[in-house]
Amino acid sequence: MAEEEDYSSLPLTDRWVHKVWKVRKQAYEEAAKIFEKTPDEYDPAFRPFTQDPSLWKAAAADSNVAAQQEGLAALCAFLKFGGRDGAVRARQQAVTPIVEKCLSSTRAATKASAVEALLLFVEVDVPGPVIEDILPALSNKQPKVVAASLAALTQIYHNYGCKTADPKPVLKILPKVFGHADKNVRAEATNLAVEFYRWLREAMKPMFWNDLKPTQQNDLEAQFEKVKAEGPPKQERLLRSQQEAQERAPAAGDGEGAYDDGEGDAEEPGEIDAFDLAEPQDVVGKIPKDFYDNLGSSKWKERKEALEALYALVNVPRIKDADFGEINRSLAKCMKDANIAVVTQAAQCIEMLAKGLRKGYAKYRSIVMQPILERLKEKKQTVADALGAALDAVFLSTDLSECLEDITAFLVHKNPQVKEGTMKFLVRCLRTTRDVPSKPEIAGMVESAKKLLSESSEALRSGGAEILGTIMKIIGERAMAAHLEGLDDIRKAKVKEFFETAEVKAKDKPKPPPPAARAPPPKKVMGGGMKKAPAGVKKPAAAAPASPTEPAPAPAPTQAQPPRAGPGSKLGVPKPGLGGLKAPQKRNLAAPGLSSPRRPAPEPAPSVEEEPPTSPVASKPAPRVGLGRGGLAARSLAKPAAPSVPAAPPSPTSTSGLTHLERAELEELRAANERLLRQLEESRHERSKLHSEIQELKNQNASLIEDHTRDVLSIKAKETQLVRARSDAEAAEQTNERLRRELDRLKRALAKAEAFNAGTGPGSPGSPNLGFRTMSPTHDDAGIFRDGGMPASANRNRMSFASTFSEEKENGDNMMPHPLSKVTPDLRYAGSAASSGRGSPARGYRRDVATDDSQPRTVDSHADRSGSRAGSRAGGRTADASSNVPSSGMESWKRAAEVTSQLKARIEQMKVCSLHCHLTSAT
Known part of the structure; x- marks a missing residue:
């Protein structure tokens, strides 16, 4: 007991965060009672909790469930009786602990207090921040927290409606909670979707409907059918701002009716649609x-x-x-x-x-x-x-x-x-x-x-x-x-x-x-009355004697005004009438006593027709005298009968005269208005025609621009094709020229080859010497002959040519220039180097020809060396010369014939190929 007394002596804020849960519980209960007894929101009891809003975070997240329950009750009392500033500060600290710790509590009282606290947070200010603090809990790992958060959102939208609380942030995450593994979460999501349907109807579907499974869509449709039978929903709880607006209304009943009607109109299906809820998308x-x-x-x-x-x-x-x-x-x-x-x-x-x-x-x-x-x-x-x-x-x-x-x-x-x-x-x-x-x-x-x-x-x-x-x-x-x-x-x-x-x-x-049309006549009547009223008001004493003197003033103006009636009509010409008003005023004011002796005379002879002309004269001066000439008006009060009597009867005639003038002006204004309307209509028609012409010209311009762009692109494409064709043609011409030159070379080579073949037959042994003499004029015609009767140099040349041709044929060298080089004399000798040995006498000849074909002494030295070498070889083989000479001669002639036939066939093939290439290039 001593400890309890010590605890009670501590300040309330210290007991609020005490380590003993009973002390905290008592502090929560005491604070709730204090809040209920405060006279207004400015009471000093609220100040500690407004200055330190973290106290509400500790109360909502209390580790003891009994103390937590009392802490939420104290928070509800604070929000109910406190001011907006303290509630806004407490919201930043308390909403998250309430969502995570209190909504999923096992105690029903704690759950109810938590939901009530959230609703009070919405009521004090606006629902947006509270909803934003609840949304992160939908991603919580514990399914019970997610389900409790969805239930709290359902309560918020059910009590305040989708017009007060924006549904778009929640509609975006509905597909996510519909796909949750826990069935309780899916059930609460269904309840929230049904609540949205009560307020939004079909406008909510484009936000999330396509993301649901077909079975979920069917289940929701079945739930929606039940809601369709209900009437339009109404907001059950009002925000503080809405409550203040109702209190400012003239009557509470009228304010509520106006509010309900406004809500009813706002919640019609046509008022909230998918366009208002959806986010703009970039197309x-x-x-x-x-x-x-x-x-x-x-x-x-x-x-x-x-x-x-x-x-x-x-x-x-x-x-x-x-x-x-x-x-x-x-x-x-x-x-x-x-x-x-x-x-x-x-x-x-x-x-x-x-x-x-x-x-x-x-x-x-x-x-x-x-x-x-x-x-x-x-x-x-x-x-x-x-x-x-x-x-x-x-x-x-x-x-x-x-x-x-x-x-x-x-x-x-x-x-x-x-x-x-x-x-x-x-x-x-x-x-x-x-x-x-x-x-x-x-x-x-x-x-x-x-x-x-x-x-x-x-x-x-x-x-x-x-x-x-x-x-x-x-x-x-x-x-x-x-x-x-x-x-x-x-x-x-x-x-x-x-x-x-x-x-x-x-x-x-x-x-x-119609009220506007009725307004002008009263203005005219009031204007006429106001013109008469000042005269009557300024002359109150004359009101009584005016009745017996009514016939008296009539003849005075009639006698004075007949001469004026003749010169001009008072109805048709306003200026003379207005100008003539001043003369009667002066006469009436200068001689007021003239009317009194004439009263008895004109009594039997007054006429109604004579009074109208006097009416404008009598009516017009009255305001001018009363307004502009106060002294003269005071003098006329001595005998008010004269001005007061005509004031009553001529008033309708005066107004009728004014209406005639106004009617004329009105007709002119109407005619001018009609002319202006006609001109306006004509200008509108012209404007519409010009707009249509402008639009047609724009369309034509757009089509012409498109056509021009296509033409330019096609022209550029054709120019590119033309450039390519020209380059291809130039390349073909170059190829054709090269092939033509090659063909000429082949023809010359063929002619030389045919001439060579004609001179190397077995029946003409002397012709090789002629051929060699043509190619190398300094060659010795009498050189050393073998046993076959043919010079050794010619035999060597033929062997060298045949060996070179056979080697190239084996190597697969079928290029076009090679046969030509073999046919020409210089290249023929040069090509035989591959088949000649180191001791071959042709090496010196080829080397000398490669350096300078025009030096005869090189050929002479070559002939001497070849002759000496041939003689030495012939001297060394004298023993078996008789047996070997005939056989080697026959073999050399056969080999020469084979080489000649092969060369001729190859030349023919090359000629056909060149002609084919020429024809293809030409085509």
């Missing part, structure tokens, strides 16, 4: 690079596929605003496409763009509306429906005034199908518009509808009557009666039928004008 950046190329393709399938790809991009609830001018111009061009599938797809793309941009699409209306209206000539119903839906979507982004010029122009189109489609579009516009058209616009639509009543087609006649009936529903029967003059009873009855069945959204605004 321009996702358009394929080849979109415009495919859209301009000559194949309708490629054009349709390009439009289908665009439709998939723009088919979103909300589109981010960007430059869609080029896309809309391309879609408007598609309205003229010969394929109806392309036209239908383009119309659907326009519809999605208009719905996704809403008011942002108004600047593109002039680009697409006229092409769509022109395409209404299509008789196929599916195409007409797509075009009508596109027109309706475009109209929702603008208003009737902007679209009326195009509609009126196409109502007189030569194609009846276009007329009918435009007429139906105008009826839909009149039904959906919320703004009452102006009088000139109504007059224009009525005239167009009257023209439709005389059409030969029944559909057009009914459409004209429907337009008139819908307009009558908007402006009322009384205002429409003037427009229906001249129609027969049958047509009027038809218009009345459509009037009774028409449904419009525009409010009837012609009702305010």
